[in-house]
Amino acid sequence: MIQVGEKAPDYLGRDENGREVRLSDFAGKKVVIYFYPKDSTPGCTSEACNLRDNYHTLMREGYAVVGVSVDSEQSHRRFKEKHELPFPLISDTEKQLVQQFGVWGEKKMAGRTYFGVYRTTFIISEDGTVERVIGPKDIKVKNHTAQILTQ
Numbered sequence: 358m359i360q361v362g363e364k365a366p367d368y369l370g371r372d373e374n375g376r377e378v379r380l381s382d383f384a385g386k387k388v389v390i391y392f393y394p395k396d397s398t399p400g401c402t403s404e405a406c407n408l409r410d411n412y413h414t415l416m417r418e419g420y421a422v423v424g425v426s427v428d429s430e431q432s433h434r435r436f437k438e439k440h441e442l443p444f445p446l447i448s449d450t451e452k453q454l455v456q457q458f459g460v461w462g463e464k465k466m467a468g469r470t471y472f473g474v475y476r477t478t479f480i481i482s483e484d485g486t487v488e489r490v491i492g493p494k495d496i497k498v499k500n501h502t503a504q505i506l507t508q
Contacts, residue, residue: 358459358477361490365390365481369423370454372445373433380485383421387488388481389505392460394474396428396436396446404476404498405442411502412443418506425449426474427461480505 359365369378369390380388391408393401408415408422415422422444428436433446447454455461460475476496480489491504 358490359457359479359487361487363487364485365479365487366454366457367485370425370447370449371430372447373430373437375430376445378423378445378447380481385483386419386421387483389415389420389422389478390425390458390481391422391476391478391501392425392455392458392474393476395426396432397439400476400498401426402436402440404496404501405436406440407499407501408444409440409442415502415505420505423447425454427452427455478505 365380367380369380372378391404393404395401405424412422424444425447427449429450430448433448437446449455452461455474458479460477462472462475464471464473475493477493478491478496478501479487482488489508497504
């Protein structure tokens, strides 16, 4: 996993419309990169909607928001349109970014083992350095913005 103090990669991937997204696109802002398991699931929808509902507050505090999952661009478009999300969603179908950040691995649920994304948020400073990591066991999907804004 990318650690606090390390530089985050500039190239993040392609968004729901196939556009390249880079960390450098958000010059002068802190960037919240939140990794989530799957579009349109209850926890992921709660998290995305909490960030949406507080988006103007985050912007006012100098943050940009980028969501990342391994879902397709088409899935992201539907998810974004349905919930009116104002931030880009990176489609990491090749699992390059999730592996680079160390948030892809074995998971267990209901007695079965599978590979998936660990819900994790990285706060990246204006110079591209990881400032803080909020791990899977700590994230409160219904109050995630407050977690981001309190340090």
